[in-house]
Amino acid sequence: MSFRTLFKLAALAAVLGVMLFTAMLGYHIAVAPLGGVFARIIPSPGEVVGKQPDAEFAKMLDSAELPHIDPGERAFQKAHELLAVGKLDEAREKLTAIVNVFPSSSSAPIARRIVGEMNLDEVLSTTHMEGKKIHVVKRGNSFLSIAGEYKTSIDCTMYLNGMMELKNIQPGEEIVVMPLEFRLLVDPQHKLLSIWDGGRFLREYPILHCNVAGKLAAGRTTISSKLAELAGHPVLPQSKDYRGAEKIIVAGKPPFQIRGAAETADASPQGIVLRSQDMEEVSLLTRIGNEVEIR
Numbered sequence: 001m002s003f004r005t006l007f008k009l010a011a012l013a014a015v016l017g018v019m020l021f022t023a024m025l026g027y028h029i030a031v032a033p034l035g036g037v038f039a040r041i042i043p044s045p046g047e048v049v050g051k052q053p054d055a056e057f058a059k060m061l062d063s064a065e066l067p068h069i070d071p072g073e074r075a076f077q078k079a080h081e082l083l084a085v086g087k088l089d090e091a092r093e094k095l096t097a098i099v100n101v102f103p104s105s106s107s108a109p110i111a112r113r114i115v116g117e118m119n120l121d122e123v124l125s126t127t128h129m130e131g132k133k134i135h136v137v138k139r140g141n142s143f144l145s146i147a148g149e150y151k152t153s154i155d156c157t158m159y160l161n162g163m164m165e166l167k168n169i170q171p172g173e174e175i176v177v178m179p180l181e182f183r184l185l186v187d188p189q190h191k192l193l194s195i196w197d198g199g200r201f202l203r204e205y206p207i208l209h210c211n212v213a214g215k216l217a218a219g220r221t222t223i224s225s226k227l228a229e230l231a232g233h234p235v236l237p238q239s240k241d242y243r244g245a246e247k248i249i250v251a252g253k254p255p256f257q258i259r260g261a262a263e264t265a266d267a268s269p270q271g272i273v274l275r276s277q278d279m280e281e282v283s284l285l286t287r288i289g290n291e292v293e294i295r
Contacts (some may be wrong), residue, residue, distance in 0.1 A: 071106025224252035247283035
């Protein structure tokens with residue numbers, strides 16, 4: 001778990017704590033006194049006037065009802081409590097349940113965002129080896145042959161091994177590899193692109209623009225190629241400029257591109273456009289042949 005994610009989770013817990021306190025304060029005012037700190041902040045009407053509330057006020061209290069809380073919201077409150085006490089694995093189970101079982105809940109978007117941050121930290125961390133393998137370099141191996149053997153990509157292998165550019169590898173050297181069997185789900189109507197590991201949600205990204213010729217019909221296709229460009233010129237993975245180049249995913253039948261936002265405000269790239277930093281992550285987690293579903 002990175003410091004960035006822990007900081008985000010701590011900030012989220014603080015915000016949710018304020019929201020919970022505000023809700024309890026509203027309950028204290030509108031429904032029934034809670035006592036304790038709430039009574040010190042806002043005394044009940046009987047305490048203010050030195051007598052019990054009149055009949056009309058009592059009747060109002062009797063008729064008051066708590067607002068309906070959907071199951072997804074209740075699960076989110078429980079996940080918040082678990083996050084607050086540091087039970088991250090149990091919290092993630094609750095949040096994942098919201099994503100899978102209560103996708104229409106008002107808490108689902110923030111649950112997907114938190115789960116995505118936690119999942120991505122694990123997937124791209126070499127301290128968490130689930131789903132990853134150690135390849136011992138053999139004579140004649142190249143990064144391309146290793147990527148083909150493990151159904152991964154050169155850029156993912158570079159990232160996991162902390163390489164800014166490709167280097168010579170020697171027999172006996174150990175390299176971390178991760179088979180990329182994820183699939184992309186494109187939802188143009190809701191302007192969302194998500195990554196899934198089979199039926200398990202992994203990460204979600206907002207679509208900034210969907211500039212695709214004609215209607216993007218629902219169906220399934222695959223990634224036919226992956227490109228990188230810098231100042232309009234192609235960049236190969238073995239180039240020292242590759243890590244800083246703009247990544248482009250090309251899907252076929254129907255053909256369309258998934259790419260990052262252009263640097264210039266007046267440019268309007270064709271295809272499904274994501275934020276540049278989001279496109280970097282999507283490119284790291286995909287390879288040629290991965291499935292793309294259009295919903």
